[in-house]
Amino acid sequence: MRIDLHTHSSVSDGTESPAELLATARAAGLDVVALTDHDTTGGWAAAAAARPPGLTVVPGMELSCRWFPSDQPPISVHLLGYLFDPLHPAFGAERARLRDERLARAERIVEALAADGHPVDWADIVAHSAGGVVGRPHIAGALVRGGAVASVGEAFTTLLHHRSPYYASKADTDVREGIALVRAAGGVPVFAHGLATKRGRVVGDDAVAAMAEAGLLGLEVDHPDHSDEERSHLRGLAADLGLIVTGSSDYHGSNKTTPIGACTTDPAQFERLLAAGTGTPVLRD
Numbered sequence: 448m449r450i451d452l453h454t455h456s457s458v459s460d461g462t463e464s465p466a467e468l469l470a471t472a473r474a475a476g477l478d479v480v481a482l483t484d485h486d487t488t489g490g491w492a493a494a495a496a497a498r499p500p501g502l503t504v505v506p507g508m509e510l511s512c513r514w515f516p517s518d519q520p521p522i523s524v525h526l527l528g529y530l531f532d533p534l535h536p537a538f539g540a541e542r543a544r545l546r547d548e549r550l551a552r553a554e555r556i557v558e559a560l561a562a563d564g565h566p567v568d569w570a571d572i573v574a575h576s577a578g579g580v581v582g583r584p585h586i587a588g589a590l591v592r593g594g595a596v597a598s599v600g601e602a603f604t605t606l607l608h609h610r611s612p613y614y615a616s617k618a619d620t621d622v623r624e625g626i627a628l629v630r631a632a633g634g635v636p637v638f639a640h641g642l643a644t645k646r647g648r649v650v651g652d653d654a655v656a657a658m659a660e661a662g663l664l665g666l667e668v669d670h671p672d673h674s675d676e677e678r679s680h681l682r683g684l685a686a687d688l689g690l691i692v693t694g695s696s697d698y699h700g701s702n703k704t705t706p707i708g709a710c711t712t713d714p715a716q717f718e719r720l721l722a723a724g725t726g727t728p729v730l731r732d
Contacts, residue, residue, distance in 0.1 A: 450479040450712040452505060452720075453527060453639065453667065453695030456494075457577050459484035459509075460584035462700030464577075466497035468707075471698075473499045475708045479717065479729075481505035481529060481695070486545040487580055488533045495730050503731035505529055509639060510629070511545055512622035514650045522648050524638065526625045527667065527693075530724025531634025538628040541620060546580050548617040553581045555615040560586070560606065563613075566593025583607050584702050599702050609647060623661040630662045633726025637665035637693055642681055643672035652684055659688045664723055669694030669710040691719045 455461035472480040587602035
């Protein structure tokens with residue numbers, strides 16, 4: 448059984464519609480795929496309607512969070528939430544706030560880029576987002592279309608890098624609050640790509656232990672941005688804390704080079720995740 452628990456559609460920053468994403472998953476030989484768009488469940492209904500026979504779909508989301516060290520600036524972290532009730536009032540309100548933050552931040556970045564003569568236009572970017580929550584990947588696409596950069600990857604290492612003068616922050620959720628919201632909605636919170644040092648600053652083991660104390664249930668261990676050493680460390684940490692171990696591709700369509708199913712979850716660990724979720728069921732035959 449091949450299980451990929453972290454993918455994105457065009458509802459957030461992927462390039463494939465939910466239906467196209469599920470077709471890609473099936474063609475790649477996956478048995479289980481999770482749809483985990485950023486801060487939204489907007490693709491769930493389309494995924495349910497388009498699910499190919501024999502493919503199990505796990506409703507999920509990737510929540511934008513922050514860890515607040517006592518002696519350092521905040522660290523951006525992402526929390527995967529699976530099988531939660533999308534109608535839970537408090538969690539729904541926080542997701543709406545995050546989407547508004549993401550949209551306002553993207554517009555600030557575009558305004559700053561345009562003011563300096565870079566080939567971006569807010570209305571054009573919104574139109575190309577096809578109804579998805581506009582974020583930096585959509586801005587990167589506009590920069591590629593305008594000839595300012597050769598690729599989305601180049602945009603993220605230059606004009607959209609967190610050290611770029613055009614970078615703008617957003618008010619993400621405290622990760623412990625995010626964990627509490629996912630759990631309150633009957634979901635399963637899993638810390639995403641927690642040691643992806645190539646992305647920037649990462650939290651220490653003490654932070655992961657604090658998250659586990661707050662109700663975290665899993666660690667995403669096998670991820671394309673984790674080295675073998677980082678995976679080994681996270682696997683040991685998960686064992687020490689009694690956490691579920693997941694693996695996934697973090698697939699974004701053509702916005703990233705990683706293919707769907709590049710990393711997968713052990714079926715026994717998937718069963719643990721299923722047993723812990725009570726908010727909404729998986730979609731399967």
